[in-house]
Amino acid sequence: MDAMNAEPGHLPVLLEEAVMALRIRADGVYVDGTFGRGGHSAAILARLGRAGRLLAIDRDPEAVAAARRWQEETGDARFSIAHARFSELGDVLDDQGVAAVDGVLLDLGVSSPQLDDPSRGFSFRADGPLDMRMDPTRGMSASEWLNKASEDEIAEVVRDYGEERFAVPIAKAIVARRGDADAGAAFQTTGELARLVAGVVRRRSKRPEVGKDPATRTFQALRIFLNQELEELAGVLNTAVDRLRPEGRLAVISFHSLEDRIVKRFIARESGRDAPRDPVRGTLLPGAPIRLAPVARVLPGPLETGGNPRARSAVLRVAERLDDGLAGSPVATGAQ
Incomplete structure (x- = not known):
């Protein structure tokens, strides 16, 4: 071993x-x-x-x-x-x-x-498919869920599982971006989601967390939720x-x-x-x-x-x- x-x-x-x-x-x-x-x-x-x-x-x-x-x-x-x-x-x-x-x-x-492989979609540090499933043979990917969940559902997940104080504006931005894209075409990659979340957090936060990427809490929340x-x-x-x-x-x-x-x-x-x-x-x-x-x-x-x-x-x-x-x-x- x-x-x-x-x-x-x-x-x-x-x-x-x-x-x-x-x-x-x-x-x-x-x-x-x-x-x-x-x-x-x-x-x-x-x-x-x-x-x-x-x-x-x-x-x-x-x-x-x-x-x-x-x-x-x-x-x-x-x-x-x-x-x-x-x-x-x-x-x-x-x-x-x-x-x-x-x-x-x-x-x-x-x-x-899992974190270091961009193809798994867990990390915001390298662009890859927005998947986040620990077992890709079961369940819904992060991309699929974000393209169908309601604004309230997204806000609840980001708040409860990520302890993110900007959960509501993040959810609003996700739904707005989804509306600008063709059906199911938004949020195909980790980079797209990370950039959107970072933009919301940076605009809203008066005291950014030193040493922590603004997308950290949202990615954590989605991973925990999707994998139960x-x-x-x-x-x-x-x-x-x-x-x-x-x-x-x-x-x-x-x-x-x-x-x-x-x-x-x-x-x-x-x-x-x-x-x-x-x-x-x-x-x-x-x-x-x-x-x-x-x-x-x-x-x-x-x-x-x-x-x-x-x-x-x-x-x-x-x-x-x-x-x-x-x-x-x-x-x-x-x-x-």
């Missing part, structure tokens, strides 16, 4: 921290929920013994093809790859005859190979905890506040935040349904962020499955 790490431009974020957080057993069964180009998978396999097993999934056909090429070259029977979304994790495990696992790693967001990233994340967290063995670890790397908020709240809820408490002492009542104990919150260090700017916003959250899922079980050190 070392060849995967050698791919130019591919730098797995929080690699050692995430793999250490899983506390890998030589004979354990683990899931890499976002194979990408295999950086995290390689590190997990290096720690597994002959009886260990790693199941990887990815919704990107190019990532799956890369994994299958490696698998054919090495013949490593401990490894398997499935072309699947997060929401299909349970089906993948069932197909593999796996009832429970010892750890699940989720590396969220878009990968470096937040919905997929919410679903896989439940499935992962359902399938974790006692003392199994969940490790999630997120890259923006919307993702991290979902992960943080999920771990807090599953750790007893909403569980019944003693009205006087405030302690958890015996028998309260609690499935997780928070273990750690980890940020990349200056060495990693200096060498990989995309790591700057990364947050790793780790939690452990409790023995019996009830209040009173041993709880690991909490993390905020």
